[in-house]
Amino acid sequence: FIVVCLPFVCAALGAQCWNLWTENRRLVADMERFETESQAAAARADRLEKFEKILDEDTVEGREAVLRKLAHNDAPPPDENQAPSAMEEGPGHQDFPAIDTGRVKVSNVQARITPGNRVRLALDLRNPDNEKLLSGEILATLVTARGEEYPLVFAPAEMANFRINRFKRSVLAAKVPNRFNLANSEIIIEVKESGGETIYRNLFATHE
Numbered sequence: 001f002i003v004v005c006l007p008f009v010c011a012a013l014g015a016q017c018w019n020l021w022t023e024n025r026r027l028v029a030d031m032e033r034f035e036t037e038s039q040a041a042a043a044r045a046d047r048l049e050k051f052e053k054i055l056d057e058d059t060v061e062g063r064e065a066v067l068r069k070l071a072h073n074d075a076p077p078p079d080e081n082q083a084p085s086a087m088e089e090g091p092g093h094q095d096f097p098a099i100d101t102g103r104v105k106v107s108n109v110q111a112r113i114t115p116g117n118r119v120r121l122a123l124d125l126r127n128p129d130n131e132k133l134l135s136g137e138i139l140a141t142l143v144t145a146r147g148e149e150y151p152l153v154f155a156p157a158e159m160a161n162f163r164i165n166r167f168k169r170s171v172l173a174a175k176v177p178n179r180f181n182l183a184n185s186e187i188i189i190e191v192k193e194s195g196g197e198t199i200y201r202n203l204f205a206t207h208e
Contacts, residue, residue, distance in 0.1 A: 046205035099201040145184040
């Protein structure tokens, strides 16, 4: 009786294992998607909060023009001689879109200003394809509140390179010249594959 029933029991256990494995993959994919959406929403909320604080300051150049646009949805033509703001330069619009090819998952991004006009970046890189080695480098550009840009030079430089099968936590540090004011600055983070293609790019606010 046991010998006769054993194949049926094994088949039932196999089907149950297959269902559990499929459900687990779906849950992992959903978790990664929710994590990415949460990070993007948090970064957007930070940018909007800084933008709101800037609008509250009476001495900010161009404040009245922005308020008119928000109130009447009819902004005056932009001044070509005026330096673009950090929000205009960042990803997320037609001239400079954010990039997410899905070949790398970037999460838990932290961009902090440390004493000595230094920037410390920490982020998680996850390779969605466990059967393929992912290699490349991390690039970052500082964007000040006045619209100035400065490509960050990490030390040691090799810390920006990565080779991962599944997951890596990257911590990078860079010195910024003292002529740049880091208050209310933002960081454009790019991930390039070893072939030079940009597979991820987005904008993140800095914190002290």
